[in-house]
Amino acid sequence: MHRRAFRTKLHAGHIPMLLPGHSCVLKVHNAISYGTKNNDELVERNFTLAVEECHVQNTAREYIKAYTTAAQSVEAFGEIPEIIPIYLVHRPSNDIPYATLEEELIGDFVKYSVKDGKEINLMRRDSEAGQKCCAFQHWVYHKTEGNLLVTDMQGVGMRLTDVGIATCKKGYRGFKGNCATSFIDQFKALHQCNKYCEILGLKSLQPKAKKPASAPKPKPQTSAAPKKKSFGPTVKGKS
Template structure:
């Protein structure tokens, strides 16, 4: 994500606050293709007309400085703070200058190599310098930004109860499987009962044994 895209998000949040007022805008940078030139690609941007001012910049000695106490400069500082907090201290806009609310020549400093696809880190010491030197203004307070000192302190891990600890183990009496085991099996009851066919066969066999005895008694 480019600084311009970050600035759009910042502007959307700031405009939602009634007392914030106007918001700085980073002007777009266009890439053009010129096939007839030795270097076929070039960048162009809008021509800004008016007095050019420097708001929040990086000096030649590498230090960060706020060149003005104007409303624009204060809001540029608030944008620096907002972006630093948004990216968890990984990106900082180091140069904001332009004409009025139109900002150009924006540069960035990064903390970590490879952050958001960046191949290498740029001026990581500037982020530590910003965290130590920045003083919140009224626009930082309006946005509800945290102090940079609190952002530097590591967050303490909070203990949480596992959901499984709140569950009660099922008792032996309430277990449906244990109750099922205590009952007599229907198959066992069926095996113990006498089959109707077997009782019928035993009755017929008893009658067959009595029949010859009656015949012998009659012949005598």
């Protein structure tokens, strides 16, 4: 598959986020022509690829909206990543008529996750946006009982685009992703929970380390002294 992206400007239109004069990105998806394919087939393929792109991103947007609702109920969570909308456009006069259009994200474009749920970003490891993206992956994985994973989380700051979705082989609730099912297995094997997973009450996907059999079990305490809970600052020693 070929995909080309162009920086462009909307001349007229009423999409709130794509105002005339604003920079946007037009992505053209077309299958490689091998001579035997006639033009109708190529246009059909071009249409299918563009629609699939929109379908994946819109599905991911639905999941991140639900994640937003969950995260907003926890005060400590703070800002929540957003997946920007993309639009299907038809350009009848063009040989490759179907394309997608989205707002151009200005700034440092960072890949927050590739396959494994860990932020792959050496310069800004463990950034807030990256950790929140990985927590989102875990949240979706949990909500869909391991049948769906939003992957390829990437963008500028908290604004993401061009994400992918992996589903189990049969698909999940009638939706089939555009990434290999193996992404889900890889996520399950490698994801390390971060503080945002914990805030959302997600449980680690990694098997708990087994204690060596020889380790003595702590004896139940016989004294009736209740455990102390300290609410004030603890003062150690006297100065």
